[in-house]
Amino acid sequence: MSLTLVLNGQARTFDALQQTANVEQLVGELGLKGDRVAVEHNGEIVPRSSWTETELKNGDRLEVVHFVGGGL
Template structure:
């Protein structure tokens, strides 16, 4: 298991979650409506599949919800 800090909470995810894209899939989040920050760096959506997730990373996931 990998130990991550996601939105300020200690979270364990399977070691198969090796990239940001896999992290979003693990949590069933649509990458089109999520902003991802890792260790203080905001990622572009095209970086999700190539950005590794490592033990101890600080991840912020901001999910936009429409409404009216």
């Protein structure tokens, strides 16, 4: 089964994620490096230490911000 989430305001279906997926698995599926990402799950910031414990359900709303470095 797939998992449908509202990611950064848009509904997306993730065929590779099961109904028991967690935030860490989502970040991996998005191809992002965990040390450069902040995640909000249903209005609450999820500390990186809780990613594996934070289960996702169909319809959950997530905001994922990826930090990029740069300079002059």
